[in-house]
Amino acid sequence: MRNIKLVISYDGTCYHGWQCQPDLITVQETLIKAVERIVNHKIKLYGGARTDSGVHAMAQVANFHTVSKIETKNLLRGLNSLLPGDIRIKGVYDVEESFHSRYSARSKTYVYTILNRPFDSPFYTRYVWHIPYPLDVPSMNRAVKYIKGEHDFSAFKKKNESYSSHIRCVLRSGVKKRGDFIYVFIEATGFLRYMVRNITGTLVLIGQGRLKEDSISEILASKDRDMAGPTAPARGLFLKEIYY
Numbered sequence: 001m002r003n004i005k006l007v008i009s010y011d012g013t014c015y016h017g018w019q020c021q022p023d024l025i026t027v028q029e030t031l032i033k034a035v036e037r038i039v040n041h042k043i044k045l046y047g048g049a050r051t052d053s054g055v056h057a058m059a060q061v062a063n064f065h066t067v068s069k070i071e072t073k074n075l076l077r078g079l080n081s082l083l084p085g086d087i088r089i090k091g092v093y094d095v096e097e098s099f100h101s102r103y104s105a106r107s108k109t110y111v112y113t114i115l116n117r118p119f120d121s122p123f124y125t126r127y128v129w130h131i132p133y134p135l136d137v138p139s140m141n142r143a144v145k146y147i148k149g150e151h152d153f154s155a156f157k158k159k160n161e162s163y164s165s166h167i168r169c170v171l172r173s174g175v176k177k178r179g180d181f182i183y184v185f186i187e188a189t190g191f192l193r194y195m196v197r198n199i200t201g202t203l204v205l206i207g208q209g210r211l212k213e214d215s216i217s218e219i220l221a222s223k224d225r226d227m228a229g230p231t232a233p234a235r236g237l238f239l240k241e242i243y244y
Contacts, residue, residue, distance in 0.1 A: 017051055137207065157198070
């Protein structure tokens with residue numbers, strides 16, 4: 001039995017997230033159907049991250065087991081010929097039996113993209129949060145450093161959603177501006193649902209001057225979702241990379 005690793009990029013606009021859901025079109029279900037057509041048997045496809053509806057991926061990782069002897073280069077070519085244009089396989093690899101796209105992961109990086117100028121763009125509107133007023137990026141960058149380390153991120157999770165633990169460890173975080181684009185990047189060992197989007201919404205309030213830079217610490221300590229900023233739209237969020 002072979003264990004096959006896929007590296008996938010996708011535009012999440014037309015999908016109800018990664019994970020299979022009854023009567024809804026998802027990225028995982030679309031991939032399963034394509035793989036099964038080629039290997040000619042049922043599979044279980046394991047994803048490295050469960051991106052939400054409308055969220056994109058530059059390098060999602062998935063794996064499945066197969067008895068097929070198809071060469072990886074032919075599987076790559078075949079999958080991309082069957083998949084819709086908003087999902088593309090970037091790499092196909094034979095990996096060791098013990099590899100699991102989710103449980104073998106050491107950390108993940110998400111990037112949130114803001115278009116910061118007076119007018120939106122028809123070419124970027126599916127991939128950015130357009131904010132027409134100026135933002136203080138240096139202030140946002142200093143503020144996001146407060147989330148580095150191990151914290152209880154209850155204040156930044158999806159409201160009324162429970163986990164066995166709300167503690168996560170952030171390894172890197174920052175905010176950078178390139179031309180009209182502002183990028184919020186966070187690398188962590190794990191994430192709560194809406195965590196990056198809620199942190200981004202809070203950073204935007206800091207960039208506006210409506211919250212102080214050190215308010216992030218107070219919000220974290222409160223463990224209260226109502227203390228944090230709004231949830232940034234899904235369309236600006238990208239799963240950038242999963243590290244193993």
